[in-house]
Amino acid sequence: MCGIVGIVGATPVNQSIYDALTVLQHRGQDAAGIITISDDNFKQRKANGLVKDVFDSKHMQRLKGNIGIGHVRYPTAGSSSAAEAQPFYVNSPWGMALAHNGNLTNATQLRETVAVSRRHINTTSDSEVLLNIFAAELDKMPNSNLTPSNIFTAVGEVHRKVSGAYGVVSLVIGHGMVAFRDPDGIRPLVLGSRKTESGDMEYIVASESVGLDTIGFEVMRDVEPGEAIYITEDRQLFTKQCAEKTSLHPCIFEYVYLARPDSTLSGISVYEARLEMGRKLGAKIKREWADIEIDAVIPIPETSNDIALEISVELGIPYRQGFVKNRYIGRTFIMPGQTQRRKSVRRKLNAINAEFKGKSVLLVDDSIVRGTTSEQIVEMVRDAGAKNVYFASAAPQVRYPNVYGIDMPTADELIAYNRTDEQISDCIGSDKLIFQDLQDLKDAVQKQNPDVDGFECSVFDGVYVTGDVDQHYFDYLASLRNEDAKVIQEQKEELASLEMHNES
Numbered sequence: 001m002c003g004i005v006g007i008v009g010a011t012p013v014n015q016s017i018y019d020a021l022t023v024l025q026h027r028g029q030d031a032a033g034i035i036t037i038s039d040d041n042f043k044q045r046k047a048n049g050l051v052k053d054v055f056d057s058k059h060m061q062r063l064k065g066n067i068g069i070g071h072v073r074y075p076t077a078g079s080s081s082a083a084e085a086q087p088f089y090v091n092s093p094w095g096m097a098l099a100h101n102g103n104l105t106n107a108t109q110l111r112e113t114v115a116v117s118r119r120h121i122n123t124t125s126d127s128e129v130l131l132n133i134f135a136a137e138l139d140k141m142p143n144s145n146l147t148p149s150n151i152f153t154a155v156g157e158v159h160r161k162v163s164g165a166y167g168v169v170s171l172v173i174g175h176g177m178v179a180f181r182d183p184d185g186i187r188p189l190v191l192g193s194r195k196t197e198s199g200d201m202e203y204i205v206a207s208e209s210v211g212l213d214t215i216g217f218e219v220m221r222d223v224e225p226g227e228a229i230y231i232t233e234d235r236q237l238f239t240k241q242c243a244e245k246t247s248l249h250p251c252i253f254e255y256v257y258l259a260r261p262d263s264t265l266s267g268i269s270v271y272e273a274r275l276e277m278g279r280k281l282g283a284k285i286k287r288e289w290a291d292i293e294i295d296a297v298i299p300i301p302e303t304s305n306d307i308a309l310e311i312s313v314e315l316g317i318p319y320r321q322g323f324v325k326n327r328y329i330g331r332t333f334i335m336p337g338q339t340q341r342r343k344s345v346r347r348k349l350n351a352i353n354a355e356f357k358g359k360s361v362l363l364v365d366d367s368i369v370r371g372t373t374s375e376q377i378v379e380m381v382r383d384a385g386a387k388n389v390y391f392a393s394a395a396p397q398v399r400y401p402n403v404y405g406i407d408m409p410t411a412d413e414l415i416a417y418n419r420t421d422e423q424i425s426d427c428i429g430s431d432k433l434i435f436q437d438l439q440d441l442k443d444a445v446q447k448q449n450p451d452v453d454g455f456e457c458s459v460f461d462g463v464y465v466t467g468d469v470d471q472h473y474f475d476y477l478a479s480l481r482n483e484d485a486k487v488i489q490e491q492k493e494e495l496a497s498l499e500m501h502n503e504s
């Protein structure tokens with residue numbers, strides 16, 4: 001779940017892309033990048049780090065042009081080396097750049113086909129593979145000047161060849177911006193527009209609606225699964241459904257944790273969905289824990305705040321803010337490597353002793369994945385003198401790997417894998433633990449949009465909507481992505497990294 005944005009404007013887009021990336025920062029903290037087109041050339045700046053650290057004013061000045069794309073990265077394939085920061089670009093045909101949110105499930109096979117078409121891939125990133133597949137398809141088009149129809153045909157071929165999850169924004173020099181979304185609509189993508197003071201229309205495509213409204217764009221609609229959006233450099237908008245078969249199966253984890261609460265994705269407000277998760281879980285606690293006395297409902301900041309509030313209302317028990325969050329530490333779950341994640345929980349959250357001393361508390365989190373947060377929080381709360389520590393998770397047990405853009409490729413790193421609820425509770429040190437039921441979670445999210453065909457819930461039920469994920473693939477991922485291999489690979493790649501045309 002990276003954050004992507006692309007803008008075709010009537011005036012320079014550098015600042016708007018930068019601003020959009022700052023509000024999409026929660027989707028990726030590892031690296032950031034922007035590519036613009038100026039005088040039929042790319043201007044690029046990308047590096048590891050947060051948006052505010054990657055772009056100095058000198059970079060911003062050089063990122064000229066009225067059309068550009070940006071990316072904030074949370075690595076889920078390849079390594080977290082600077083060479084794999086996005087957007088990627090290729091010189092041919094025309095000069096193309098691409099930023100990708102998601103993860104491909106057939107990147108390894110695709111690499112071979114790319115090699116056959118005599119294109120070179122420089123990194124281990126699946127997104128660079130995706131760019132080359134798209135570039136190879138555009139290269140097959142007969143006209144020296146691409147038509148919208150050529151572009152849509154190429155996107156159709158990409159859909160046929162590529163499997164997995166992808167929200168994409170891309171640039172073709174001399175032509176415009178092309179955006180498209182995977183045929184199952186797993187990753188989100190939103191289209192918007194704004195009118196300049198002189199009456200010119202400008203267009204934007206971004207991962208979340210919050211990337212639009214905070215910079216003065218209005219949401220037009222979601223990009224449909226399989227659909228492509230082409231906006232020419234002179235801001236003509238073309239759209240077409242390019243996939244043969246589509247369904248809308250948004251990733252349910254976007255609503256649980258990934259997206260910002262002030263976003264609306266696939267017609268569903270993330271905030272409203274979280275409130276409903278709280279109501280459903282509150283009702284379950286009421287049913288199943290009728291004999292348990294709780295003095296306060298306490299969220300584990302920040303994502304679970306809204307959920308805990310509704311649980312407190314449902315139970316008629318006070319909501320208390322028992323933790324102070326250090327606003328200068330990012331999200332721990334999307335940090336690379338377990339050591340960093342573990343260290344960051346303590347630095348990020350601190351208990352207010354008065355809220356815990358001698359009390360029976362219900363701690364609420366949106367999810368328990370590796371248990372990194374919950375284990376340390378329960379310990380902290382006990383140290384603060386809590387009498388009883390109960391724990392509620394607004395998501396069900398996470399027992400299966402994710403292959404669509406969340407970095408959890410192996411089951412054995414998940415605390416719920418092969419464990420009963422009692423065993424999980426023992427591991428995190430709580431007195432009692434309760435999980436949301438999957439059906440309740442689905443109902444909570446679907447409530448606002450009954451037209452959704454279903455949700456991509458694989459981390460909870462092991463059902464992978466693209467249909468090409470099996471044990472063989474998991475074994476392959478495990479061999480590729482165990483933590484040690486990752487560190488070694490990163491070191492190697494850092495040495496070999498080519499920072500081509502980067503504005504340093």
Ligand SMILES: O=P(O)(O)OC[C@H]1O[C@H](OP(=O)(O)OP(=O)(O)O)[C@H](O)[C@@H]1O
Nearest residue numbers: 302303331332333368369370371372373
């Ligand atoms: O079981 P774990 O592996 O620890 O993962 C789950 C935790 O990680 C996330 O918090 P995070 O700190 O990333 O972000 P937040 O501030 O948005 O809650 C999530 O909200 C849970 O608290």
Ligand SMILES: NC(=O)CC[C@H](N)C(=O)O
Nearest residue numbers: 001002075076077101102
């Ligand atoms: N989380 C994402 O969307 C990651 C995109 C891409 N797979 C990468 O690792 O860079």
Ligand SMILES: [Mg+2]
Nearest residue numbers: 300301302303
């Ligand atoms: Mg959290």
